[in-house]
Amino acid sequence: MSFTRISEIGEFGLIDRLSALIKPTESSLSTLKKGIGDDCAVIALPNGKLQVISTDLLIEQIHFDLLTTPLEHLGAKAISVNVSDICAMNANPLYATISIGLSNNISVEMIEQIYKGAANVAKQYGIAIVGGDTSASITGLVISVAIVGEVDADKITYRSGAKQGDLICVTGDIGRSFAGLKVLMRERQTMLDTFAENPEMDKSTYKADLSDYQKVIEKHLLPKARVDAVKFFHETGIVPTSMIDISDGVGSELKHLCRNSQTGALIEESKLPILSETREVSDEFEDDATTYALFGGEDYELLFTISPNDFDTLSRFKDVHVIGKMLHPNDGIKLRDLFGSDIDLTKTSGFEHFTEEEFFEDDNDTHDHNGHSHNGHDPNGDDTDDEDDIWGERKN
Ligand code: ADP
Ligand code: MG
Numbered sequence: 383m384s385f386t387r388i389s390e391i392g393e394f395g396l397i398d399r400l401s402a403l404i405k406p407t408e409s410s411l412s413t414l415k416k417g418i419g420d421d422c423a424v425i426a427l428p429n430g431k432l433q434v435i436s437t438d439l440l441i442e443q444i445h446f447d448l449l450t451t452p453l454e455h456l457g458a459k460a461i462s463v464n465v466s467d468i469c470a471m472n473a474n475p476l477y478a479t480i481s482i483g484l485s486n487n488i489s490v491e492m493i494e495q496i497y498k499g500a501a502n503v504a505k506q507y508g509i510a511i512v513g514g515d516t517s518a519s520i521t522g523l524v525i526s527v528a529i530v531g532e533v534d535a536d537k538i539t540y541r542s543g544a545k546q547g548d549l550i551c552v553t554g555d556i557g558r559s560f561a562g563l564k565v566l567m568r569e570r571q572t573m574l575d576t577f578a579e580n581p582e583m584d585k586s587t588y589k590a591d592l593s594d595y596q597k598v599i600e601k602h603l604l605p606k607a608r609v610d611a612v613k614f615f616h617e618t619g620i621v622p623t624s625m626i627d628i629s630d631g632v633g634s635e636l637k638h639l640c641r642n643s644q645t646g647a648l649i650e651e652s653k654l655p656i657l658s659e660t661r662e663v664s665d666e667f668e669d670d671a672t673t674y675a676l677f678g679g680e681d682y683e684l685l686f687t688i689s690p691n692d693f694d695t696l697s698r699f700k701d702v703h704v705i706g707k708m709l710h711p712n713d714g715i716k717l718r719d720l721f722g723s724d725i726d727l728t729k730t731s732g733f734e735h736f737t738e739e740e741f742f743e744d745d746n747d748t749h750d751h752n753g754h755s756h757n758g759h760d761p762n763g764d765d766t767d768d769e770d771d772i773w774g775e776r777k778n
Contacts, residue, residue: 419642420541421470421627422531432538434531436467442485442522449573450566453492455603456525457499463629464529465507465607466682470627471540472615473533475509475607481526483519496525507609537621539686544624544643548687550706551622551696553608555655556632557671560678561663562602565595597659605682614699625686632705633676633727635685637715643687646713649706649727651720676717677730 388396401418415424415432422434440446440460461478468475480500484493504511509529569590577585592599607627615622624643626635632649640647654675664671687708688696696702716724 415538416540421467422473424471424538424540426535427532430535431532432473432535434468434471434473434533434538435529436464437526437528438464438467440525442524447566447570448523450570451603452499453495454499454502457496457501458503458604459499460496460525460527461500461503461507461509461511462605462607463682464527465509465609466605466627466629468529468531469607469609469612469684470625471531471533472537472612472622472625473531474612475507475529475531475609477510477512478504478527478529479514480511481515481517481524481528483517483521483524485519485522488523507607537616539622539625541624541626541638541642542644544639544645544687544708545689546645546708546710547690548623548645548708549690549693549704550636550639550647550649550685550687550708551702551704552628552632552655552683552685553611553702554681554683555657555660556628556681556683557654557656557664557674557676557678558598558601558660559605559680559682560602560674561660562595562598562600563678563680564667564669565592565599565663566602595659595663597657598663602680605680607682608684611684611699611702618695618698620688620692620695622686622688625684628681628683628685629679631675631677631679631681632685633717633730634679637728639685639687640708640711640715643708644711646709646711647706647715647727648709648713648718648724649716650718653703653705655703655705672719676727 391399397418404418406414406417413426415426417423422436425433425435427433438460440456440463442448446456446459460480464478465475480497482493482496500511569592573588573590576588577583614620624639626638628635632654636647636649639645651672654672656671656675660674661671664674693704715727717727718724
């Protein structure tokens, strides 16, 4: 048996290879509307509706750090990121299961905190948590949520379906979660330094002052799935022509929409919804807020396209921005920057697990707890690792 390193083919290459091994059977084909390749799998129900199914994994030291993540928030986030995939199909979430892998530094009370957070947010979404699985873990805390939802067949929204001329829209604001992560990682380092310098210190007395950064930190720790946008679509009858949720960053998600819809796209830097709080953080770290917005990820907003005919109706939803337009596939996928230059986004990357960098030894423990391999791709498209790149902790 040959040994191909996962990093050689990347996360998406791996999924492609696995999907070849789990091709749907003849008998499932009549009801399976979509298998691998969208935010959820889609199955036709006997009552004419469609069922949507998804699952997402959160792993300690990959997706979160217990030093900077309150457990209730972690439970809530595990549910919200799954609900977000249901929203991306324009569907309503119904039931979820929670599976946990527990290392021996986790107490019963800590697990209860996680479940309080999960239960709380599940109630807000109107979903029921109906089971799960429990196991020991030797590699830290693992939380895996599976979720199902439902949608009328005429409202289902896939990543494919966008047409040339459709408007590209995004809910809320983008880049804020990454700004929150930057602040939390800096705080984590300060905390570790303080403990190292004061070995006798009672760690529970450590107080961080993050009051200036509440808005960005809250977005990172407690993202909310955009069930309100889905409700608006259902009420007004707008069916987006394509949709995806933003887990890896608009730059990467837009490429998924374009590839699946066979379109090109042009988005405009001046139209990207970036909050002043996000810009303040990117300024502080001497980074570019646009890079946070395009490649930061974990905003869990919805990126979708609509027919221009739906624009007037859409504008009744206050928390949405039109950021560009779908084009002919030969036009490529571009960002028009503030100076009017078009930057090729196909040469830049969002976060993808298992790229080479993910496997580099890192003495400084600057691991990214986001599960993101910080490729440091420059939005200017030259794809070189220069010293100023914002994910610059990890150097080749
Ligand atoms: P999302 O970011 O929306 O959660 P992913 O990028 O994780 O989506 O996954 C893309 C697609 O690949 C989805 O359809 C998902 O079901 C599928 N997928 C991911 N990992 C696996 C796996 N290990 N086995 C089978 N399918 C997978
Ligand atoms: Mg998704």
